[in-house]
Amino acid sequence: xxxxxxxxxxxxxxxxxxxxxxxxxxxxxxxxxxxxxxxxxxxxxxxxxxxxxxxxxxxxxxxxxxxxxxxxxxxxxxxxxxxxxxxxxxxxxxxxxxxxxxxxxxxxxxxxxxxxxxxxxxxxxxxxxxxxxxxxxxxxxxxxxxxxxxxxxxxxxxxxxxxxxxxxxxxxxxxxxxxxxxxxxxxxx
Numbered sequence: 624x625x626x627x628x629x630x631x632x633x634x635x636x637x638x639x640x641x642x643x644x645x646x647x648x649x650x651x652x653x654x655x656x657x658x659x660x661x662x663x664x665x666x667x668x669x670x671x672x673x674x675x676x677x678x679x680x681x682x683x684x685x686x687x688x689x690x691x692x693x694x695x696x697x698x699x700x701x702x703x704x705x706x707x708x709x710x711x712x713x714x715x716x717x718x719x720x721x722x723x724x725x726x727x728x729x730x731x732x733x734x735x736x737x738x739x740x741x742x743x744x745x746x747x748x749x750x751x752x753x754x755x756x757x758x759x760x761x762x763x764x765x766x767x768x769x770x771x772x773x774x775x776x777x778x779x780x781x782x783x784x785x786x787x788x789x790x791x792x793x794x795x796x797x798x799x800x801x802x803x804x805x806x807x808x809x810x811x812x
Contacts (some may be wrong), residue, residue, distance in 0.1 A: 702794030
């Protein structure tokens with residue numbers, strides 16, 4: 624075989640591998656479904672967690688700029704749960720249990736958690752209530768989320784890293800928190 628043929632073969636093999644990987648990605652995403660059974664347009668799981676990118680995010684009544692603005696979120700990093708989606712819009716459930724639509728460009732895949740209680744949450748040095756307390760998460764505060772395991776979530780804020788009980792924060796629940804069939808603008812029901 625000539626050296627040109629070997630290069631072409633390697634290039635063809637590389638293209639075939641890339642095509643196979645991309646094909647697997649498409650098929651893997653095809654199993655992601657919305658609550659009504661339709662496949663998700665993004666191929667990502669629903670429900671899933673995202674955070675708001677900006678301190679000014681408009682919540683709309685429907686998936687489009689022609690829908691009425693219901694309110695404006697003013698908390699960059701706020702975790703919200705995607706409960707349904709279109710290609711460009713995400714129907715979300717917020718910490719108050721309200722439902723609204725936001726554009727995909729104002730949502731980030733970065734994870735955070737929110738203390739929606741009126742009490743401080745201790746940030747521990749380890750995954751145990753008996754471990755030392757490094758800091759306290761104030762009511763209505765947001766911190767970055769690294770991971771959750773065994774009922775505890777590792778969080779960070781500036782130079783502080785530690786663990787909080789998973790059940791104590793909003794942004795880690797696996798179950799859908801709001802009914803996707805509920806109209807936007809509706810609070811808890």
